Amino acid sequence: MSERMTGGAALVRRVLEHGVDTVFALPGVQTYPLMDALQKAGNRVRVVHPRHEQTAAYMAMGYAKATGKPGVFSVVPGPGVLNAGAALCTMVATNAPVLMLTGQVPSGFLGRGRGHLHEIPDQQATLRSFIKWADRVPRAAEAPALVDEAFARMQSGRPGPVALEMCWDTMAEEGAVDFADLPPRPEAPAPDARAIVAAAELLAGAKRPMIVVGAGAQHAGPEVQALAETLGAPVSAFRGGRGVVPDTHPLAAQSAAAYEMWAETDVLIGIGSRCEMPTMRWTGMMAALDRVPGNRKLIRIEIDAEELLRLKPDVGIVADAAEGARALTAALAGRVAPDPGAQERVAAARAAAREQAEAVQPQVGYLDAIREVLPREGILVKDICQVGFASYFAWDVYGPRTYLTSGYQGNLGFAFPTALGAKVGCPETPVVVVTGDGGFMFAAQELSTAAQHGIGVVTIVFNNSAYGNVRRDQQTRFEGRVIASDLPGIDYIALAGAQGVQGYRVDSPEALKPVLAQAIAADQPALIEVMDEPGSEGDPWPLILRQPV
Incomplete structure (x- = not known):
């Protein structure tokens, strides 16, 4: 039997019928009907709203990677979609099944290039050039079938991100909608x-x-x-x-x-x-x-x-x-x-290998300290930083979905927002993120998101006042000519406190252990700043890039 509802309501209802219980979203005028439908859904869905579109996307990715379930996020079209682009390409690299729901210019403006709010020349083509699948929902009646196809596409074969857009006006228009039974998930091919x-x-x-x-x-x-x-x-x-x-x-x-x-x-x-x-x-x-x-x-x-x-x-x-x-x-x-x-x-x-790794200090010492404190089921999210690189060969992983990375994209700054999503998906599991002072500042404003939503991620910021890897390469490969790799001093404890997050400062692996144990036990957002002497870290790359044999 048909029901009358807006396009946004039809999208939300079908997404929830697929078992989704969390949506990461930043509202905007083109997605108001969708956001209103999420509000009306009440306790059937948790809506987590960060401070940046890129964070919304990374949180959905972290949720998907930690739980094995599809992640869903919503942002405005145009600049919102492009802000999420770095996370979308990371989802491709890590095979993360994530659905992006976004808006579009009013249907009468499609393809006319009039410069309507948030318009880019061809949003679908842009997305299709690097994610798994993208389509447009033309009216409310077609929302259920296209949501079904989106879930099938992102979960079948090699999992990956998909997107559905809907025009500003059609998302708000009411229409008659039929909701058929959910289709079966496509089966993988049998081995030949x-x-x-x-x-x-x-x-x-x-x-x-x-x-x-x-x-x-x-x-x-x-x-x-x-x-x-x-x-x-x-x-x-x-x-x-x-x-x-x-x-x-x-x-x-x-x-x-x-x-x-x-x-x-x-x-x-x-x-x-x-x-x-x-x-x-x-x-x-x-x-x-x-x-x-x-x-x-x-x-x-x-x-x-x-x-x-x-x-x-x-x-x-x-x-x-x-x-x-x-x-x-x-x-x-x-x-x-x-x-x-x-x-x-x-x-x-x-x-x-362990004997060789012992030379990569203090990174390996800090990893050993974290591993001693973090429970076996705990999740480590590593950023592109010196401790993160060392974790490739010096961090014991005890179970699937407990070690999250950015895959071959290797993009700086992904880890903190991804860890937030992982913790939302696994609220009973300790989640620790290791990041550098460079990468952390890509999303430092999301400390306030962690505080607002009670997301108990423990963030360990290794502060060496530099983009450490770049600085080392410039010194060793370019006769010591350093450019654009030194960073100013920031009071990270004050930064955390200003956003409602407890901050700590340590300067050794032994000092880290009790502080980390306290922060994990509290299960509240926390930041631990580790003071590193600039340029003091051992070089992890000889154990990552090896000679051909």
């Missing part, structure tokens, strides 16, 4: 039996296989672990796959440890991963390889068939990570025996 057999044949003759997992395997931990144990193969990840197999497992190897075993690896199994670590990080970042270097063989389990054209495998399996790993493990039954010396080799590689 011939590809599974071919992969099993390759592995039956392998002596030293290695598994690399990415963000596409975050839901496939048990299946990946079973495959690793069947083969006796080490499992590693650079960023997105951290925690798929916990670092406590005897076959788990952080990136630096995996490199120690790379020379002897003869078959690489990439699962839900672009295999960035061995094909870019260990090759100098400048060699545009479309195959794994050396005489190694490559097996890839990847939901996105197109991805297999970018890095060509010897055997490609188009499948969900869990289904593909399960099928491959079953095909190996009775054909392979676990390498009896694998665990000892992994342990030796981990010990060698």
Whole structure:
């Protein structure tokens, strides 16, 4: 039976029918009907309103990455959408399923270039050039079907961000709307039996296989672990796959440890991963390889068939990570025996990597202090900063969705707002963000958002009065000519206090531990400033960018 409602109300109702319970939103005149519908929804949905559109988008991303559920945010069109652009491209890099709801100029102005409020030449085309899908809702009656398509698009295949826009006038107009039952979620393709057999044949003759997992395997931990144990193969990840197999497992190897075993690896199994670590990080970042270097063989389990054209495998399996790993493990039954010396080799590689990591101080010392205090299920969000870089190889991850990064975008300043979204999605879980004084100031105003909405993120700001990585590169690569990388002093404790957030200041890992424990126990927004001597940090890059072997 049809119901009469505005376009904005139809959008909100269908989004909530998809199980959404939180929307991150900044209101504006083009989205008033949508915001009014959210207000009328009452306690069926929580609306969190930050101070910047980019933050709204990052919060939705953090929510999605921490929970595994779709994130939803709303901003105004034009400049609001463009402000959210950095977060949208980060969602692409991290495979985050997020829906953006936005407005548009009045329908009579579409495509006329009259310069209406917030108009940009072709918003849909702009979005389609870098996110997964974008469309326009022409009238209220078509809102349910297009919301359904948006959810299908963002969750099927390789997850990613999508967008729906609606014109200012049609969002406010009432129309008759029918709400059909929710469609079933599209199923992933079943693994091709011939590809599974071919992969099993390759592995039956392998002596030293290695598994690399990415963000596409975050839901496939048990299946990946079973495959690793069947083969006796080490499992590693650079960023997105951290925690798929916990670092406590005897076959788990952080990136630096995996490199120690790379020379002897003869078959690489990439699962839900672009295999960035061995094909870019260990090759100098400048060699545009479309195959794994050396005489190694490559097996890839990847939901996105197109991805297999970018890095060509010897055997490609188009499948969900869990289904593909399960099928491959079953095909190996009775054909392979676990390498009896694998665990000892992994342990030796981990010990060698840890010895090298000990030189990267004080970053590793601070990471050890945080790891000692943060519960095993706690979430760490790392920014582009010296401690964040060291976490690639010196931070133990104990479970999926507990280590959040910006993926290959590597964009400064994403971490604090992303951590806010993660905490909103996982309110009972401690969330700690590590950021530098440079990156933190991209969204420092959101301390007030944390205070207003009671979002108990603990933010650790490492203050070295510089864009530290840039400054080091300028000193070492350009004969010490430093430009635009030194930062002015800021009283971060006063900045936090002015926004209603408790601030602390420490200057050593030992001093950090009790303060961090106190802040986590309080479960209130907190900022801890760590004073670093400018230029005193050890260089993490020799353990990230390795020599080809």
